[in-house]
Amino acid sequence: MTTITNKAQNPTAHLSPEDIEALGAELDAIRQEIIDARGEKDAAYIRKVVDVQRKLELASRATLLVSVFPPAWVAGTVGLSVAKILENMEIGHNVMHGQWDWMRDPKIHSTTWEWDNASTADGWKHSHNEVHHTYTNIVGKDNDLGYGIMRVDEEQRWYPMYLAQPLWNFLNACFFEYGIAAYDLELGKNLSKPKDKRPESFKKAAKATLRKIRKQATKDYVVNPVLAAPTGSFLPALAANFTANLVRNLWSHSVIMCGHFPEGVETFELNSIPEKETRGEWYLRQMLGSANISGSKLMHIMTGNLSHQIEHHLFPDLPSSRYAEAAPKVRAVFDKYGLNYHSAPLPQQVGSAWHRVVRLSFPNGWLATTSAKNLPSQLKLLYAMTTADKRKRRVMQRLLESAASKKEQTLAA
Numbered sequence: 001m002t003t004i005t006n007k008a009q010n011p012t013a014h015l016s017p018e019d020i021e022a023l024g025a026e027l028d029a030i031r032q033e034i035i036d037a038r039g040e041k042d043a044a045y046i047r048k049v050v051d052v053q054r055k056l057e058l059a060s061r062a063t064l065l066v067s068v069f070p071p072a073w074v075a076g077t078v079g080l081s082v083a084k085i086l087e088n089m090e091i092g093h094n095v096m097h098g099q100w101d102w103m104r105d106p107k108i109h110s111t112t113w114e115w116d117n118a119s120t121a122d123g124w125k126h127s128h129n130e131v132h133h134t135y136t137n138i139v140g141k142d143n144d145l146g147y148g149i150m151r152v153d154e155e156q157r158w159y160p161m162y163l164a165q166p167l168w169n170f171l172n173a174c175f176f177e178y179g180i181a182a183y184d185l186e187l188g189k190n191l192s193k194p195k196d197k198r199p200e201s202f203k204k205a206a207k208a209t210l211r212k213i214r215k216q217a218t219k220d221y222v223v224n225p226v227l228a229a230p231t232g233s234f235l236p237a238l239a240a241n242f243t244a245n246l247v248r249n250l251w252s253h254s255v256i257m258c259g260h261f262p263e264g265v266e267t268f269e270l271n272s273i274p275e276k277e278t279r280g281e282w283y284l285r286q287m288l289g290s291a292n293i294s295g296s297k298l299m300h301i302m303t304g305n306l307s308h309q310i311e312h313h314l315f316p317d318l319p320s321s322r323y324a325e326a327a328p329k330v331r332a333v334f335d336k337y338g339l340n341y342h343s344a345p346l347p348q349q350v351g352s353a354w355h356r357v358v359r360l361s362f363p364n365g366w367l368a369t370t371s372a373k374n375l376p377s378q379l380k381l382l383y384a385m386t387t388a389d390k391r392k393r394r395v396m397q398r399l400l401e402s403a404a405s406k407k408e409q410t411l412a413a
Helices: 017-037 040-066 070-095 121-132 160-174 176-184 187-191 200-231 234-260 279-288 297-302 306-314 320-336 346-359 375-387 390-412
Strands: 292-294 343-345
Touching: 017 279, 017 320, 040 070, 040 200, 040 234, 040 320, 070 234, 070 297, 121 176, 121 200, 160 176, 160 234, 160 346, 160 375, 176 187, 176 200, 176 234, 200 234, 234 292, 234 306, 234 346, 279 306, 292 306, 297 306, 297 320, 306 320, 343 346, 375 390
Parallel strands: 292 343
Antiparallel strands: none
16 A cells, blocks of 8 residues: 555556546436435434434343343343443434534434544544544655554555554554543543643543543443342443443454555655645545445444445535445446446455554565565564664665565566
């Protein structure tokens, strides 16, 4: 993976400025068609999902009151896991995008919704809606590219610490809601400053996030287990809540990885983006910077319809339940303009995303030039690169990239 402008073959080189604007007009027409068709059926859908989620969570927590019995523990844990996934993915994420604001229902509105997550709604909406969706996959502008802790592009300079990024990524997946909360706060950036130089906005947001975490932890790890204590179910209920949060975190992390990080998803250089990006140019960047997950209707609901990540990035404020309807029309636009519509089943996309994380944890070209036969010498080279100073490391990196390029040319011949 490298930024699109530095690829040997730019997948958009065949498009003229007129093509890009025509493409944008066609996508605008798809969007407007759905806007015009929104109505009671859509409102009934989201209200039903909210109702099902709340009843499922209540029933699951009630079941956990007797979770000392294994069947009750399993049923309560599975139900609570599903309820948390539904609340985060199909409800919270989409409501806070403003997808249902047109209903003018104060109970299901982006300005009033607070989700079951460590991040505050306001903090998440800024980092996600305003930053990520505006600067999608622009290196240096979109912090969702690796969340500031991973190397996700070949043009990012390699440092020895990146060897551990598969472990970081796994730990981030397990505690994803807290990772996102820290990311929303730009915690590393702000904590690196002296206390007296940290902006008031950060201090205020940090206090709000801590209040939110305390509230969520109290509900999951105090109230529910204490209510279960009379039946001897305190520890089982505590474990069930932890497990449900873990399942929700792993699932949401996997879905987001599939939409943004598989091999073949494009990234962009900041200096390649026009100062006044047109609607068509913005659409094109969303098309190439996202990937879909193919699957059943149930799988789409459980992903919050982020299995239609391409459609979501094109139309983030349209009802998620409409993405399946828009997908064939969007794909037809891809085909018409000779662009790759990146879609694959969940296991394939998860595997591809993790492959990219692992591949880029090593210096460019190291995996490509490594085989079972030369593994000992390659490990020695890797050790040398991790212990060398910056200047020597860059020299070894260039030699490694040259060797990988020669191997690629030989295989191609």
